[in-house]
Each structure stands twice: as C-alpha cells, then as structure tokens.
Amino acid sequence: MSDKELRVSKIKDGTVIDHISGGYALDVVKILGITGREKRVMTIAINVPSKRFKAKDIVKIEGRALNSQEVNRIALVAPHATINIICDYKVVEKLEVKLPKVIEGIVRCVNPACVSNSDEPVSSKFYVKSDEPLVLKCHYCGYILEKADVLQQL
Amino acid sequence: MPNVNFQGRDIISIEDFTQQEINYILDTSRSMEPIAKNGSDMLKRKILATLFFEPSTRTRLSFEAAMLKLGGNNIGFAEAEIASVKKGENLADTIRTVQNYADIIALRHPLEGAAKLAAEFSNVPIINAGTGAEEHPTQALIDLYTIRKEKGKIDGLKIAVIGDLRYGRTVHSLAYALAKYNVELTLISPETLKMRREVLNIIQTKIPVAEEPNLEKIIPQTDVLYVTRIQKERFPDAAEYAKVKGTYRIDLKTLKNAKKDLTILHPLPRIDEIVPEVDATPQARYFQQAWNGTVVRMALLALVLGATK
Ligand SMILES: [Zn+2]
Numbered sequence: 001m002s003d004k005e006l007r008v009s010k011i012k013d014g015t016v017i018d019h020i021s022g023g024y025a026l027d028v029v030k031i032l033g034i035t036g037r038e039k040r041v042m043t044i045a046i047n048v049p050s051k052r053f054k055a056k057d058i059v060k061i062e063g064r065a066l067n068s069q070e071v072n073r074i075a076l077v078a079p080h081a082t083i084n085i086i087c088d089y090k091v092v093e094k095l096e097v098k099l100p101k102v103i104e105g106i107v108r109c110v111n112p113a114c115v116s117n118s119d120e121p122v123s124s125k126f127y128v129k130s131d132e133p134l135v136l137k138c139h140y141c142g143y144i145l146e147k148a149d150v151l152q153q154l
Numbered sequence: 155m156p157n158v159n160f161q162g163r164d165i166i167s168i169e170d171f172t173q174q175e176i177n178y179i180l181d182t183s184r185s186m187e188p189i190a191k192n193g194s195d196m197l198k199r200k201i202l203a204t205l206f207f208e209p210s211t212r213t214r215l216s217f218e219a220a221m222l223k224l225g226g227n228n229i230g231f232a233e234a235e236i237a238s239v240k241k242g243e244n245l246a247d248t249i250r251t252v253q254n255y256a257d258i259i260a261l262r263h264p265l266e267g268a269a270k271l272a273a274e275f276s277n278v279p280i281i282n283a284g285t286g287a288e289e290h291p292t293q294a295l296i297d298l299y300t301i302r303k304e305k306g307k308i309d310g311l312k313i314a315v316i317g318d319l320r321y322g323r324t325v326h327s328l329a330y331a332l333a334k335y336n337v338e339l340t341l342i343s344p345e346t347l348k349m350r351r352e353v354l355n356i357i358q359t360k361i362p363v364a365e366e367p368n369l370e371k372i373i374p375q376t377d378v379l380y381v382t383r384i385q386k387e388r389f390p391d392a393a394e395y396a397k398v399k400g401t402y403r404i405d406l407k408t409l410k411n412a413k414k415d416l417t418i419l420h421p422l423p424r425i426d427e428i429v430p431e432v433d434a435t436p437q438a439r440y441f442q443q444a445w446n447g448t449v450v451r452m453a454l455l456a457l458v459l460g461a462t463k
Contacts, residue, residue, distance in 0.1 A: 114266050115245070115265040115268045119244050121244065122274070139270070140270050141286065
C-alpha cells in the first residue's frame with residue numbers, strides 16, 4: 001500500500017500518529033481510550049511497509065488532540081512514533097515521541113513485593129535500559145519490565 | 155592507601171561497590187579479627203538502630219555484637235514489637251523519626267527496594283540487612299570474606315551455588331559480588347527456582363555462568379559449594395517440592411568425588427539441605443561464617459561511621 005492510497009482517509013482536523021512499531025496500533029488506540037464508538041472518523045493501518053522500519057502502523061483520528069501524558073504512554077509502546085497535528089487538512093505541528101531516560105509514575109512495578117507498590121510517599125520510577133525492545137528497570141527493586149508488562153497496565 | 159571512602163555512605167546493594175572497594179572492606183574486616191576478640195572503644199557514644207521489620211535473630215545479633223565490640227550502643231526493634239508499624243506507619247516516617255536517635259541504621263524489611271527508599275529519606279547512613287527476596291549485601295561480603303580466608307584468594311575459583319536461586323536473597327547479592335571477580339560460576343537449582351532474570355542478565359556479561367541441574371556432574375571440579383535453603387512454601391505444589399527435595403541434599407555420598415579442599419558454605423539457618431554428618435568433614439566451613447559475620451559487620455560500621463580509614 002502506498003501513501004497515495006492512504007490519502008483516501010485524509011482528515012480535516014485531528015491527529016495522525018505515524019511510525020508506530022508494526023502491530024502496536026491497537027495498543028496506541030487503547031492508550032487513548034478510544035473504543036471506536038465515539039462517532040469520530042478514524043483510520044487504523046497496520047503493518048504498512050515502511051522505509052524506516054520493516055513495518056509500521058498508522059492511526060488517524062478526526063477531532064482529537066493528545067495531552068503530554070498520552071504522548072508519554074505512547075512512547076512506551078511506540079518509541080519512534082511521530083505525531084502530526086492536522087488543521088484544515090494541513091500538518092501544523094510535528095511532534096517526535098521520545099522516551100525519557102527515567103520514567104516516573106506512569107507504570108507500576110510488576111513486582112508485588114516492591115516497596116514502590118506499598119503505602120510509601122514515593123511514586124514508581126524506572127530507568128529505560130532499551131526502548132526497542134522495551135526494557136525498564138525499577139529504581140527501587142531492580143525488577144525488569146518488558147513491553148508485555150507495560151501493555152497489561154494500559 | 156587506595157582511593158576509597160566509606161564515611162557516611164549507605165550500604166544498599168553490592169552492585170554499588172567496585173572490586174577495589176570490596177577488597178578494602180575485606181582487608182578492614184581482617185584487621186578487625188583481633189579487635190573482635192579483645193574489644194575496642196572505636197565507636198564509643200555511637201548508636202546503631204537495628205530496625206527489623208521481619209525476624210532474623212541471627213543477623214540482628216550479629217550487628218548488635220559488632221557494635222558492642224567496637225564500644226558502641228544499640229537501640230531498635232524486632233518484628234514482634236513494632237507497635238507503630240502495626241498502627242500503619244510507613245517506612246519513610248519511621249526512618250525520619252529514628253534518624254534522630256541513631257548515628258546509623260541497619261534495616262531488615264520484607265519489601266524489595268526498602269533499603270533504597272529508606273536511604274532517600276534518611277540523613278544517617280543505612281545498612282541493608284536484607285530486604286525482600288532481593289539483596290543481602292552484608293551476607294555477600296561475609297561470603298566473600300569467608301571464601302578469601304579459606305582459599306587465600308577469590309580469583310580463579312570454580313564456585314557452585316545450589317538451592318533456591320529465585321527467592322534466596324543471599325544468592326543474588328553473592329552472584330553480583332562474585333561477578334566482580336574472575337571466577338567461574340555454576341548455578342544449580344530446580345526449574346521453578348532458577349536464578350532471576352535480572353540478576354543473570356548482569357552477571358553473564360561479566361563472568362562465565364553455567365546453569366546445571368545436576369550437582370554430581372560438577373562436584374569433582376568445584377572449589378566452593380554454596381548451599382542455600384529451599385523453602386517448601388516457595389513451590390507451586392507439594393509434588394514439585396518432593397521431586398527436588400532429595401536432589402539438593404548434601405550428604406557424604408554427594409561429596410564422594412569432591413576435592414579434598416572443597417569449601418562448603420551455607421548462610422544458615424539450614425533445614426535439611428546439608429545432612430549433619432557433613433558437619434564433621436573438613437570441607438564444612440559454614441559455622442565459621444558466623445564469626446566472620448561479626449568481623450565484617452564491625453568493619454562496615456567502623457568504615458561508615460568514619461572510625462577507621
Ligand atoms: Zn520495583
């Protein structure tokens with residue numbers, strides 16, 4: 001499928017999330033809390049051949065902006081995604097998703113015995129050891145979280 | 155003198171220390187041997203708080219004895235008496251209170267990362283006396299000290315660790331510590347209790363590590379056999395436990411093909427992993443570890459409190 005064919009679904013105002021790691025579009029949609037019953041025009045393309053990656057996913061949503069919390073969450077499952085804000089069919093802003101080196105508070109440690117899961121005045125904290133494949137290391141207990149562990153929480 | 159400074163430092167994870175620093179702790183421990191016999195007032199008027207949120211009488215007594223032998227004092231609690239904790243006070247608040255009473259805190263806690271959290275809230279040094287299933291750095295230092303004392307070296311040894319490598323906290327710290335030396339490590343455990351992935355990932359990049367289910371196969375080459383407890387309650391079902399129970403019992407038959415100068419260690423308490431008949435063999439060195447534990451903890455207290463350089 002070429003970009004030309006994808007233009008069929010061009011949106012007027014909204015957001016295009018491009019370069020999502022192939023196969024993770026539905027997780028991105030889930031992060032945004034979109035069920036498909038919002039009566040918004042939306043296009044999801046999965047495993048589109050891509051120059052930068054072997055395959056990429058694309059999500060286009062009419063009339064929906066993203067907040068920074070959502071962008072950070074997307075970074076966890078699609079670290080190389082680009083976000084295009086569309087106004088009147090034109091790209092008015094391009095955002096690169098970037099996974100920070102340290103992630104605080106977005107995900108919980110999956111180790112039930114981790115002190116960050118108890119009643120202490122701290123939030124969870126992880127060091128990003130690798131973004132693709134995702135490897136997070138808990139600051140407190142040292143547990144390793146992978147993408148599957150993160151996806152379960154979204 | 156090497157460029158090391160321990161004054162005011164937290165002892166949280168063995169991973170925080172270089173080989174040079176560990177060697178320095180071991181050297182200081184050796185210099186504590188005569189002091190442990192004769193006593194000293196190096197830490198006069200200093201107070202150690204032992205905060206034990208779960209029971210470990212041995213570790214607590216060892217810390218307290220170490221402090222007393224250096225002329226210091228102890229305050230603290232063991233699990234049974236934790237009134238404020240029963241009332242629901244969190245660790246951060248307990249630490250922020252106790253730091254006003256003590257110069258140093260030894261913390262034992264069931265949750266993983268508790269020592270790290272305590273150190274973030276404390277203005278006095280924290281010594282991790284065992285947290286969760288994760289780490290027990292002072293035990294690892296004691297193990298290294300014992301190995302060096304018994305073998306005269308650590309580098310070049312073939313070391314086998316057997317038992318519960320998943321939940322046994324002492325083996326995680328020991329594995330990190332050994333990975334800083336030039337040793338060959340063999341891990342022996344039932345499938346369900348294999349070494350935790352995050353530990354394995356780190357140590358495999360530093361030293362040769364083999365996972366081997368069969369102890370008999372490797373015992374003839376082994377220089378140090380480190381045995382840990384397999385706790386029944388860790389197993390998903392009783393049948394699984396019964397299956398591995400016998401396999402990991404060290405008796406005279408197990409040692410038939412062992413080296414004459416094999417060193418057998420165990421962090422104690424044991425259940426039935428080592429049969430009592432082994433105790434009388436020259437290879438059994440686990441009861442010496444308790445003495446070594448005191449001198450190593452004396453060294454740590456003296457170094458962190460700046461009483462020795
Ligand atoms: Zn954790």
